[in-house]
Structures are given as structure tokens and as C-alpha cells.
Amino acid sequence: MTKYHAIRDQLLDRLDTMAPGEQLPPERVLVRELGVSRMTLRRATDELVASGVVRRRPGAGVFAVGPKLDTALSATSFTEDMRARGLRPGSAILSFERRAAGARIGRRLEVSPAADVVHVTRLRLADDEPMSIEALYIPEGTVPGLSPEDLENASYYDMLRTRYDVTIARGVQTIEPTVTDEEESDKLGVPLHSPALLFERTSWTAEGAVVEFVRSIYRGDRYQIRTELSVPQ
Ligand code: 16G
Numbered sequence: 122m123t124k125y126h127a128i129r130d131q132l133l134d135r136l137d138t139m140a141p142g143e144q145l146p147p148e149r150v151l152v153r154e155l156g157v158s159r160m161t162l163r164r165a166t167d168e169l170v171a172s173g174v175v176r177r178r179p180g181a182g183v184f185a186v187g188p189k190l191d192t193a194l195s196a197t198s199f200t201e202d203m204r205a206r207g208l209r210p211g212s213a214i215l216s217f218e219r220r221a222a223g224a225r226i227g228r229r230l231e232v233s234p235a236a237d238v239v240h241v242t243r244l245r246l247a248d249d250e251p252m253s254i255e256a257l258y259i260p261e262g263t264v265p266g267l268s269p270e271d272l273e274n275a276s277y278y279d280m281l282r283t284r285y286d287v288t289i290a291r292g293v294q295t296i297e298p299t300v301t302d303e304e305e306s307d308k309l310g311v312p313l314h315s316p317a318l319l320f321e322r323t324s325w326t327a328e329g330a331v332v333e334f335v336r337s338i339y340r341g342d343r344y345q346i347r348t349e350l351s352v353p354q
Pocket of ligand 1: 197198199200201255257275276277278279320321322333335337
């Protein structure tokens, strides 16, 4: 193990005992305590910053970040997911339009390219902290009369159930690594080209109608995926 990896592990051990938001001792103190050069300590700290374990506030120091949110691979909504963790879900509408599906989205929604779709982009928040950006596409016929205000700080899945009497019966999701572009970084409050998870989800009713195609970018420094593994019999 390289020297800086060993220092990184020592810092991780120390962070395990710290509360989110607590500050690491100043660099000069750590250099003395750990018996390393300033450069090695910097390198180890940089790696922890990049992986989202700590946050550096210029002029203030380095602070512990809470554990990442585990997301299970199920057809839950963002709202349900956040509530289950005791966090306050929120969403801000970034754009809302009705337009023709076009070939690519038409294929995803299983409608003709000329069919009307609602295209909404939302910033999703947990306790006011930006977590993801969602681009949601819905066949217009599924949600007649839907307005941007309806989705502001509200759950799309709840609305489907209560207002449109639609229940999601199954979904397919892919997950890929990506990095944030300029706009995403700005909205999510992370540096340009930060690691992120790209989710694409299609959901169907029991009758086989597509009710959403969603492309979401989740912050890689705040999210990880947890899966229960079944053992092949
Ligand atoms: C989640 C889903 C998204 C769905 C949304 C509904 C992922 C990757 N995506 O964000 O497909 O549209 O929940 O949330 O999990 P809502 O009911 O809170 O609006």
C-alpha cells in the first residue's frame, strides 16, 4: 500500500467516529499526528474529497459528510424513498413543455413520433439539498391537464394514483456511470465533471401502457446502490 493510501485509511477510521459536519483537525496538526508530509496528507484528503466522504470549504477546513444514501433497486418514487429515510422530499421545476415525442422518445414511450408528450425536468431535493435532476417524459394522454404547479414539491407517482387512477405495475431501469456537465453541476451544486449515476427508467401499467420514461442524474458523492444478492439454487 502506498503511503498516501495508508493515510487515507487512517483518515477514514477517524471519520467513522465523527458526526456529519464535524471538522477534521487542521492540516498542520494532522501532519504532526500522522507523521507525514503535507503533500501526502493533501493527496489523501483530495481523494476523500473526490469520493464525497469529506467536503473542503476554502478558508474554513475539511468537514465530514454524512454517509451516502443507499438506493434500492425497486419501483419506489423519490418522495417515498426520501420519506422512508426521514428526509424531507422536495422538487423544483426547471422546465415544463408539451411537444411532439420525436422518434427517440416516441420509441421509449411506445407512441408515434407525432404523439404529444409532457416533458418535465425537475431538481429533486432532500432536506433542501439537491440530489438529482430528472427529465421525465409522459404520454400526454396519461396526464390530461397536468400543469407545472402540480409537480412543484409533489410526487408524480402520488398524482398518477390519486388524480389519474393509474397504478404502475412494472418497470425496467438501467444504471450507468457518468459525469456532470456544466448545467448539471450548477444545479446540483457540485464541481464540473463530478461523478454521477445515470438512471433510465421506463414504467408500465398492468395493461401494458407506458406511463413514464425518466432520465435521472444522481450525485455520485451522495448516492450508492445497495442490492440484496440472491444465491442461485
Ligand atoms: C424516482 C424515479 C423516477 C420517478 C420518480 C417519481 C429513479 C432513478 N427514478 O426518482 O423514475 O419518476 O421517482 O418520484 O429512482 P415522485 O413520485 O416523487 O415524483
